[in-house]
Amino acid sequence: VSVLRPSGTRVAILGAGRVGSALGRVMVDGGYEVSVAASGDPAGLELIASIVMPGVTPRWAAEAAADADLVVLAIPLHRFATLDPALVAGKIVIDNMNYWAPTDGVQSLFEDSALSSSEIVQRHLPAATVVKTFNHIGYHELEEDRRLVGAHDRRALGVAGDDPSAVQLVAAVVDRLGYDPVTFDTLRAGRTFEPGGPVFGVSLGRHELGRAVRARAVA
Numbered sequence: 001v002s003v004l005r006p007s008g009t010r011v012a013i014l015g016a017g018r019v020g021s022a023l024g025r026v027m028v029d030g031g032y033e034v035s036v037a038a039s040g041d042p043a044g045l046e047l048i049a050s051i052v053m054p055g056v057t058p059r060w061a062a063e064a065a066a067d068a069d070l071v072v073l074a075i076p077l078h079r080f081a082t083l084d085p086a087l088v089a090g091k092i093v094i095d096n097m098n099y100w101a102p103t104d105g106v107q108s109l110f111e112d113s114a115l116s117s118s119e120i121v122q123r124h125l126p127a128a129t130v131v132k133t134f135n136h137i138g139y140h141e142l143e144e145d146r147r148l149v150g151a152h153d154r155r156a157l158g159v160a161g162d163d164p165s166a167v168q169l170v171a172a173v174v175d176r177l178g179y180d181p182v183t184f185d186t187l188r189a190g191r192t193f194e195p196g197g198p199v200f201g202v203s204l205g206r207h208e209l210g211r212a213v214r215a216r217a218v219a
């Protein structure tokens with residue numbers, strides 16, 4: 001994958017809802033080759049995709065993922081169990097999902113676990129390399145909060161994963177899309193990006209975000 005040449009990088013977004021379409025728009029704007037899939041036939045997505053995410057190609061999930069250099073999970077966690085792990089085997093997977101019982105319902109897989117939600121996602125996708133990011137920014141902010149490198153009010157996004165090269169690759173995507181990536185070298189660190197954590201839904205610069213995450217990690 002060359003993150004320096006986004007036009008050569010294929011991104012599959014699984015989930016065509018609020019987040020999937022917002023990410024589709026910013027990824028196309030960033031120059032990536034983007035496909036999107038919902039749970040069923042892509043024919044049902046063609047009209048809406050042409051209107052809300054022009055340039056994004058609707059595909060079957062299996063086909064989009066098979067061809068992708070990078071797969072983004074933008075599906076509700078209560079639907080996560082419907083995802084076939086074989087679809088993303090060998091792929092770098094961005095986990096943008098949150099567990100939030102008021103909308104997901106109580107999910108025994110995620111409720112009261114000592115693990116972060118992304119660690120649970122990684123366990124269910126053992127042949128994929130999971131990196132957590134984008135989960136702590138609202139879909140409606142994804143486009144408007146983007147800034148050029150060096151802007152004084154450039155927002156930071158945490159990028160957490162156990163595989164250093166996957167973290168660096170995803171961080172470069174985050175940067176290209178208009179955010180300062182702040183990297184963490186464990187998926188577990190992504191727990192601090194979850195709902196109720198210190199950076200969830202809060203616009204922070206990179207120093208503030210790094211401090212907030214480290215303070216929680218030692219607390």
Ligand SMILES: NC(=O)c1ccc[n+]([C@@H]2O[C@H](COP(=O)([O-])OP(=O)(O)OC[C@H]3O[C@@H](n4cnc5c(N)ncnc54)[C@H](OP(=O)(O)O)[C@@H]3O)[C@@H](O)[C@H]2O)c1
Binds near residue numbers: 017061139
């Ligand atoms: N909303 C936000 O601001 C926000 C911000 C950050 C993170 N998140 C997280 O992002 C995730 C998605 O949220 P959302 O608000 O975008 O949800 P949403 O609007 O309800 O959209 C969910 C999408 O996922 C698709 N989907 C479900 N199961 C699938 C599968 N197995 N394969 C492919 N696609 C599947 C659905 O397709 P069908 O209609 O065909 O089932 C639908 O297109 C959630 O985990 C949420 O916590 C949300």
